[in-house]
Amino acid sequence: MILTIDSLLTLPELKELTESLSQAEFVDGKITAGWHAKLVKHNTQLDKQAPQVQKLQNLVIMALERNLLISIAVRPKKIHSLRFSRYDIGMSYGTHTDNALMGGGEFLRSDVSFTLFLSSPNNYSGGELIIEQSQGEVSYKLEAGSIILYPSSFLHRVEPVTEGTRLVVVGWIESLVRDEYKREILFDLDTVRRSIFAKEGKSIEFDLLCKTHANLLRQWVD
């Protein structure tokens, strides 16, 4: 399941991120890529040692954690490996798959990848995120402050930027439920029980859906 969410960030949060990043030092993005992704990664990212990294990462993690749709569709266990990436003219990230395990010795699994767009699409040309899905390639270029979340198992790439600058936050989520099909079943059940509750309150149908949802979650949680 691919999710796009408008305005994940508030305007003050977006402003804080973009202002802070406009003064920051960016380094070659190849340093954090896997050995094969390195061959096609041509971008820059905020230096890991930069003084503002921790604060900006916390801001983004809090924005993801407070979003109800993300919590019921993705079931985050750990949001990790955030990077602030900048693509200037000519930069791109060719087709690759994300590493399954990240975080050095911590072995954090990547179940879901996300890109949080910080630049307005009017301020750069090119730079689309292209995701190869079973029905073919789909291109995404969202408004500043909006986010796309997609299964980390998909091949994807970022088209070359031909004008302006593309600034994004990318990161990964280890989910409580590693199988994307199981996550989708839980998400559908959760959505239906919430809609039944909104219509008729705590009915017998609602209680049965809650029971099934809880029992499946109990079986499928990692």
Ligand SMILES: O=C(O)CCC(=O)C(=O)O
């Ligand atoms: O910038 C993006 O939208 C995605 C970048 C990406 O695929 C990655 O950093 O692994």
Ligand SMILES: [Fe+2]
């Ligand atoms: Fe990637």
